[in-house]
Amino acid sequence: MRNILVVEDSPLVLKILNRQFKQEKNLTSVMCASAGEAQLMLETSSALFDAAIVDLNLPDAPNGEIVDLILSYKVPCVVLTSSYDEQRRDDLFMKGVVDYVIKESQYSYDYVFRLIHRLEQNxxxxxxxxxxxxxxxxxxxxxxxxxxxxxxxxxxxxxxxxxxxxxxxxxxxxxxxxxxxxxxxxxxxxxxxxxxxxxxxxxxxxxxxxxxxxxxxxxxxxxxxxxxxxxxxxxxxxxxxxxxxxxxxxxxxxxALFDSLTGLYNRRAFYAEGGRVLKQAQELQYPISVAVIDLDYFKKINDTYGHSVGDNALKLFSRAFRKAFTDDVLVRLGGEEFGLVSYHSSEVVAERLDRLRRDCQQIAYAEGDITPLSFSAGVYSGIADSVDILLHLADQLLYQVKHQGRGHTLTEQQG
The missing domain is CATH 3.40.50.2300 (Response regulator)
Structure with a gap:
């Protein structure tokens, strides 16, 4: 949470700013109606403030003295004023204010909050x-x-x-x-x-x-x-x-490249990155491994706990998936189906999948007693003309696993 000091004596402007702050989840405001109040606040808590929004004409600081006070505490200062004076604006920029914004319309207030957010990103x-x-x-x-x-x-x-x-x-x-x-x-x-x-x-x-x-x-x-x-x-x-x-x-x-829910590659990017890995493997005449992974009985999770819990399960699985295969190309193929392209042998990939399967037993994707996450996988190792061919061969192995009872990995290596 970021704290913003607001120094403003107009009830109308304070009302507008209060309404704006209520729409901001990561911002909280401290309102002061005078320079004296602001000084007391800064003397005790200046380090807590990420930025300040100030009016130039205050009862006890009618000539913009509040700006010097704010800047003396090294707090980024956005001026929000109803009076426009070009010379004063230039002087304030030279002093180091973030911006000089005129209270003209709702756009002015939106712009001030856009600046506040940019300061954090900057x-x-x-x-x-x-x-x-x-x-x-x-x-x-x-x-x-x-x-x-x-x-x-x-x-x-x-x-x-x-x-x-x-x-x-x-x-x-x-x-x-x-x-x-x-x-x-x-x-x-x-x-x-x-x-x-x-x-x-x-x-x-x-x-x-x-x-x-x-x-x-x-x-x-x-x-x-x-x-x-x-x-x-x-x-x-x-x-x-x-x-x-x-x-x-x-x-x-x-x-364009990543799945919005899991952060893994989408299909389009996966084929591009996997194709790059395959091309290098073809040049070296070295086989690569392709795996297709399917979360077991995932429809039951959605039906029992709801789709938001199902989405959380997919995100947590993807996090564990990345941790288990840090140097490989990973993809969410769609729904609860995932894939990877690896330089490692099918045996190494299968061993890592077994460790991932054990880790999945500990994933708490919902509160209370839950069905542990489990998955089936097919891994094919070899060289082909395209990633799509290798993916198809791995998918056939996955199909066999599903008919054998699920929950394990089947591997095959090109003869």
């Missing part, structure tokens, strides 16, 4: 600033630090490449074009074409007035471009938009 995001100007580098660093990003810096092209090797987990590169040595869009070409850093977000920046420069950056693989001079608000909006697009793309990729 702590896991690393941004590299590649900029030879120390003043520009310091400005970007200060602005992005208020949004809780991890920041690393580089001063020229060669140092940028070295730093990216040291910080391989960098999510976003802010890249100035006019650095000494390797220039901006040349670096983009190296990163995209030679190093294949396709997952690295790249934001090009330059003071060059030519419109063609931004096009060059984009054509060579940059994700966006920002022309100097830019304001703090424009920078944070561009960075947030890039990160959110990346997150959406990753979510779509996750949905």
């Amino acid at each position: 702590r896991k995001i690393k941004i590299m600033i590649a900029e030879d100007s120390s003043s520009a580098r310091h400005f970007i660093h200060r602005v992005l630090s208020s949004h809780q990003y991890q920041i690393v810096e580089a001063q020229d092209g060669e140092e940028t490449l070295k730093m990216l090797e040291q910080h391989a987990d960098t999510d976003l590169l802010i890249l100035d074009h006019g650095m000494p040595g390797i220039q901006g869009f040349e670096l983009v070409k190296i990163l995209r074409q030679k190093q294949k850093r396709q997952d690295l977000l790249i934001l090009g920046v330059s003071a060059d007035p030519k419109g063609s420069l931004s096009a060059m950056f984009i054509k060579h693989g940059a994700d966006d471009f920002l022309r100097k001079p830019f304001c703090a608000e424009e920078l944070t909006c561009r960075v947030m938009a890039m990160v959110e697009r990346r997150d959406l793309t990753q979510a779509l990729r996750q949905a």
Whole structure:
């Protein structure tokens, strides 16, 4: 649970914020109606607050003094105000507020909560600033630090490449074009074409007035471009938009490859990954093992305890399945049927399945006395033209197991 300090004296705004907080399962609010109340709260409990939402015009702090108070305790501060003053906005951004939001509509409040959630996510995001100007580098660093990003810096092209090797987990590169040595869009070409850093977000920046420069950056693989001079608000909006697009793309990729309930590969991804394993095995003339696993009498679990308990059983089995086969390609084929492709022999796979079967006896997928989880499995080891053929042969073995009483594994190796 994350704690948010709210400093606001308007009953109407407090009512709106209270309603919004009730819809947030992972956020709790502490409401203060004045700067004095907020100060008492911060003096005793500042470490408990993940962020603050503040009004600029309070009875005992009419000129935005609350912002200085919040920032002095190093609490990320979102300004939510009904008055717009461009100079004041710029000054507040320079002080390090997260954002300056006008109370205009429900969208304003939704945006504030979107920012609050992003602050938590941003702590896991690393941004590299590649900029030879120390003043520009310091400005970007200060602005992005208020949004809780991890920041690393580089001063020229060669140092940028070295730093990216040291910080391989960098999510976003802010890249100035006019650095000494390797220039901006040349670096983009190296990163995209030679190093294949396709997952690295790249934001090009330059003071060059030519419109063609931004096009060059984009054509060579940059994700966006920002022309100097830019304001703090424009920078944070561009960075947030890039990160959110990346997150959406990753979510779509996750949905396309993985089963939503268990987190295992879906059929499409399984055939792709299994095909890769099979191709390597064919090149080495080395057999691989394919198994098909079916949870025994699973319909009875659903009928007796309900589908939500059945789903929980599938999730817990999948967790144990991953633990038992950490280096293999695992799939939920559908319903209560699972599969794997392994470099190990059928004997090794069968031995691990027996251990998994014993572990399944201890899985508590519902409260009270429950039917222990059990499964049947068929394992075929060999080389074929496709994973589908091997899967079919393993499925035939599974069919024999079911007619022999279930609850054990049958193996066969290509002669």
